[in-house]
Amino acid sequence: xxxxxGASGNVGSLVVExxxxxxxxxxxxxxxxxxxxxxxxxxxxxxxxxxTPDAFSRALDGVQGVFLMNIGGAEGFRELxxxxxxxxxxxxxxLSSAMVEFLPETMLGRAHREKEDxxxxxxxxxxxxxxxxxxxNSYLWVHGxxxxxxxxxxxGTGRAAPVAPEDIAAVAVRALTDPGSTEKTMLVTGxxxxxxxxxxxxxxxxxxxxxxxxxITLDQAVENLARAGIPHPIAxxxxxxxxxxxxxxxxxxxxxxxxxxxxxxxxxxxxxxxHIDAFx
Numbered sequence: 462x463x464x465x466x467g468a469s470g471n472v473g474s475l476v477v478e479x480x481x482x483x484x485x486x487x488x489x490x491x492x493x494x495x496x497x498x499x500x501x502x503x504x505x506x507x508x509x510x511x512x513t514p515d516a517f518s519r520a521l522d523g524v525q526g527v528f529l530m531n532i533g534g535a536e537g538f539r540e541l542x543x544x545x546x547x548x549x550x551x552x553x554x555x556l557s558s559a560m561v562e563f564l565p566e567t568m569l570g571r572a573h574r575e576k577e578d579x580x581x582x583x584x585x586x587x588x589x590x591x592x593x594x595x596x597x598n599s600y601l602w603v604h605g606x607x608x609x610x611x612x613x614x615x616x617g618t619g620r621a622a623p624v625a626p627e628d629i630a631a632v633a634v635r636a637l638t639d640p641g642s643t644e645k646t647m648l649v650t651g652x653x654x655x656x657x658x659x660x661x662x663x664x665x666x667x668x669x670x671x672x673x674x675x676x677i678t679l680d681q682a683v684e685n686l687a688r689a690g691i692p693h694p695i696a697x698x699x700x701x702x703x704x705x706x707x708x709x710x711x712x713x714x715x716x717x718x719x720x721x722x723x724x725x726x727x728x729x730x731x732x733x734x735x736h737i738d739a740f741x
Contacts, residue, residue: 462486462523463637466511467530469496471597472556475630476528476637477504485638490520514540521545526552526637531576538576542583553580554637556629557589559648560698563713564705568698588636592649593713594702596623596732599660601689603740611673612661615682619706620654622714625727635721648715652726663730667737679704 463480467473468489480487481503488505489497497506509516511533521527527550529541545553557577560570573591580587602612632649636642658674665672677685679700686696705711718726727735 462488462505462525464488464490464507464520464524464527466490466528467532467556469493470530471595472626472629472633473528473530475626476633479630479634480638483634483638488520488524490517511541512537514544517541518544518548521548521550524548524550526550526554528633528637529553529555529576529580531555531557531573535575535579539579539583542580542585546583546585551586552637553585553587554633555580555587555589556633557591557646559591559593559650559713560702561589561591562648563710564701567701568694570698588642588644589646590629590633590636590649591646592624592629593651593711594621594623594706595629596625596651596727596729597736598623599664599733600739601686602661602664606664606668606672606740610671611675612657612664613677613681613685614657614661614674615677615679615700615703616657616706616711617676618656618658619709619711620656621706621711622650622652622654623729624649624651624718625732627732628718628722628726631722632717644721647717647721648713649717650713650715650726651729652714652718653728654712654714655729660729660733663733664740667730667733668740679707 465473465477468477468491477487490507492510494506494508507520558573561574564570577589605611629649661672661674682700683696687693
């Protein structure tokens with residue numbers, strides 16, 4: 462049995478799906494079980510959050526591995542890590558961030574590293590999946606596309622290697638279930654570097670409509686994220702990664718997906734084709 466936290470989220474939902482499709486027993490740990498009603502009969506569901514450690518302990522019954530997110534404060538996370546260790550959970554896999562490696566001085570870089578260290582300190586066999594920017598971050602463009610046919614771009618012509626959530630989940634599932642897995646930290650990127658204008662051009666082709674890519678400042682990008690509901694300090698930290706890409710420091714490509722999964726990562730156009738209806 463594998464326990465998946467954040468099981469209704471962008472990556473956690475795919476971890477659940479991939480584990481189930483591989484024949485593993487899954488228990489989802491979510492604040493709102495109703496979000497997983499479509500999986501009734503296929504998985505166990507436990508209600509709880511990162512600030513309800515007793516509920517988390519109950520959810521650990523019979524669990525051999527747990528998938529964790531960077532959620533909540535350090536003290537609450539430490540409590541969950543210690544409870545997992547006390548229940549002899551064989552392995553913990555955490556969705557961390559490439560910012561731990563490339564922007565360690567930022568708030569998000571520090572926060573992810575802190576959670577990584579807490580899992581290790583608890584004595585767990587912990588593995589850390591560190592993705593670069595998600596391809597699904599392009600969903601932030603949907604409102605502008607529908608309203609005006611415009612994508613706001615704070616990254617200029619800088620290139621990055623965004624990664625599909627499907628590939629992030631697949632690496633996490635491999636780290637969680639493969640007893641022969643030895644890698645503790647896994648930098649997960651896409652297999653190609655691509656700029657925002659290039660992504661927008663592909664999106665225009667698949668939508669069969671003209672789109673404009675409009676440059677904005679980093680300060681404007683922070684405000685746009687804040688308006689989308691992201692707390693201002695987190696938005697400011699995210700935009701540090703935009704700045705890195707704009708300045709030409711975001712083009713790292715890792716071989717993690719191909720090495721661990723035996724296939725190439727999804728290209729942006731492949732991922733876009735799979736999810737084009739979200740942009741219509």
